[in-house]
Amino acid sequence: MEVLVPFSTDRPKSRLSGVLTPDERESFARAMLRDVLDAIEAAGGAPRVLSTAPIDVDLGCPVDVDDRPLTAAINAALDARFDGASTDSALVAVVMADLALATPGALRELFAAGEAADVAIAPGRGGGTNALVVGHPAFRVDYHGASYLDHRRLAAAVGASVGVVDSHRLATDIDEPADLAELLIHAEASADESGAARWLRDAGFTLDATDGRVGVSRE
Numbered sequence: 001m002e003v004l005v006p007f008s009t010d011r012p013k014s015r016l017s018g019v020l021t022p023d024e025r026e027s028f029a030r031a032m033l034r035d036v037l038d039a040i041e042a043a044g045g046a047p048r049v050l051s052t053a054p055i056d057v058d059l060g061c062p063v064d065v066d067d068r069p070l071t072a073a074i075n076a077a078l079d080a081r082f083d084g085a086s087t088d089s090a091l092v093a094v095v096m097a098d099l100a101l102a103t104p105g106a107l108r109e110l111f112a113a114g115e116a117a118d119v120a121i122a123p124g125r126g127g128g129t130n131a132l133v134v135g136h137p138a139f140r141v142d143y144h145g146a147s148y149l150d151h152r153r154l155a156a157a158v159g160a161s162v163g164v165v166d167s168h169r170l171a172t173d174i175d176e177p178a179d180l181a182e183l184l185i186h187a188e189a190s191a192d193e194s195g196a197a198r199w200l201r202d203a204g205f206t207l208d209a210t211d212g213r214v215g216v217s218r219e
């Protein structure tokens with residue numbers, strides 16, 4: 001399955017600006033992108049990065065550049081995919097580049113849900129849409145805000161069935177400092193530390209439970 005991976009090179013991860021410098025945010029966003037691409041490939045998907053600007057390293061997969069805002073860029077890709085296409089074969093996934101906890105198993109579950117429904121959605125915590133699979137030619141996206149609910153409404157409006165992927169790993173997008181703790185917790189619990197988790201540890205981040213809820217602190 002082709003998997004579009006949107007990636008913003010322009011001041012990425014601004015909600016982490018309290019804990020990371022602009023250069024660090026760029027580097028950390030790239031580490032997460034690398035992990036997500038690897039997980040997609042290991043799940044049998046064919047990633048295609050949809051970037052706001054050219055990327056100066058070889059990611060080992062196609063990179064399309066489109067500097068329009070996220071929704072417009074994804075919908076243009078869906079137009080290209082579905083307009084005039086026969087309805088029986090086209091399936092395309094959209095997986096965000098900040099799903100640093102994504103595993104091949106979680107992505108295989110997403111792809112399977114996409115085979116079973118016209119639109120499969122993996123909601124993010126807080127109501128976003130962290131990943132989806134589109135198999136209905138008339139469905140288009142509208143990201144930001146509670147886009148999970150918007151996407152359900154948009155699917156209903158075009159008569160598309162919806163499958164929901166209830167996955168902690170796909171629900172955890174790394175947006176805010178508290179999300180960094182999720183990454184370190186699950187990296188420590190698994191035998192296979194991801195590049196993004198290693199990046200955080202190398203940058204001096206550790207888990208910090210002194211305030212009750214587990215967060216991170218930096219040496």
Ligand SMILES: Nc1nc2c(ncn2[C@@H]2O[C@H](COP(=O)(O)OP(=O)(O)OP(=O)(O)O)[C@@H](O)[C@H]2O)c(=O)[nH]1
Nearest residue numbers: 006007008012013014015050052069070096097098
């Ligand atoms: N192609 C493209 N990708 C985008 C755009 N905005 C965000 N993304 C990507 O979409 C995914 C979700 O992004 P967000 O978490 O909403 O935004 P972000 O820029 O990563 O982080 P914030 O600045 O904290 O909002 C990430 O993979 C981003 O790289 C855009 O305008 N175009």
Ligand SMILES: C[C@H](OP(=O)(O)O)C(=O)O
Nearest residue numbers: 128129130143144145147
């Ligand atoms: C792209 C957007 O991400 P968020 O801004 O919720 O992280 C969404 O999921 O609609």
